[in-house]
Amino acid sequence: MRKLLRPSDWLFLGLAGFLDVIEEIRDPFHLYSSYYLNLYGFIPTQFRRNNYKQLVWRGLKVNNIEKKVINGKPCLELTEKGKKNIKKRFPLFTLNHKVWDNKWRIVIFDIEEKNKIIRETLRRKLKELGFGQLQKSVWITPHDFLDDFRDYIDEKKLTEFVILIETPTLITDDLISFASKIWNLDKLDTLYWKIYYQLLDLKSKEEKRLTPYGDRNKWLNSLRNQIVSTYFIDPFLPRELLRPDWKGNEVKKLCRELKLFATLSTAQ
Structure with missing residues (x-):
């Protein structure tokens, strides 16, 4: 069941670094986001410019975020309270690189x-x-x-x-098949495959400097929202429980390579 995203979730997840496709980030809780840019260079469906300042003001008021100046530019950072809140609201996102204890x-x-x-x-x-x-x-x-x-x-x-x-004991013939059945991973993998092919297509066009999309920004926003939505139904199981060809990993790699969620100018 997908968690409903509030507009403030996009703000805090961006500041936490989680919208960088849950990559092998150096320190996900110290990634800055510019005060004058929308998160990661795109505007999710649930997040529009007209309520951005209000969200920031509210976050500052309840001490979930704080203003800082980095290289002479005003930026936002999650406070300790904000970090705890985001971990509590999205606990699975903190497990991306945690080693499974086999329990x-x-x-x-x-x-x-x-x-x-x-x-x-x-x-x-x-x-x-x-x-x-x-x-x-x-x-x-x-x-x-x-x-x-x-x-x-x-x-x-x-x-x-x-x-x-x-x-520590679970007796089953095949852990990977067991996990696939319990968490319906075939359906999730289908979603990742669909995204994977779109990313490959994007990569090919970027390499050839082609821009065939009628509204490129709109298309990219749609793709980004597909990716984020898929992450919210992913149980983030340990790699021991996933097939070797699990496409979720390839999607993350391609997103990093294409810098799909990199902080960009938002002149759209």
Whole structure:
């Protein structure tokens, strides 16, 4: 289930460096974004110039971002509070290069039908943390989010209804096939393939200095939004659980090579 992006999410994700296609960034939480440029040189559908200053003002007011001067130019940076908020709202984005500890986290819950709303809220939280549905009320993930989830069920007073398990043992014939089934990776890989071919086409035209697109900026914006939208349904599984030809990795490489999300002038 895709998380709905608020306009402020684009601002904070950009400042955190996450819109740089979750690449092998040196330090994702210290990437600056110019105050006078829209994020990464393009304007997402949910993010328009007319509310940019308002978002910045609001972020400054609640101390999620701060102004700095870099090389004589006013810039924005996430504060410690802003970093914690973005990690909390998008926890999977912090796992891109974390080495898997080869452990599985399993959540089992039993919530009656009369508490259906609570049950559905719990399921949404599990999806947000990258859990896949093993059975109707059994969810599993390789990500180490048990502490976060324990805090959540304590806060929601659900401890008596939920069992948390951490184990290094999962007996299955093929982990990659298992992961593909649980997280529906074939569908996700299809989306990455579609983006991959568009990027190859773009690369070919850029190398030949061709600009056949009727509205190039509009086309690029559409492609960027496709990429970001796909990232928001990606569980970011460890490479041990992905096929060797997983196209998500190729998409990231091509985006970096083409500098698709590089900070550019926004004269559009």
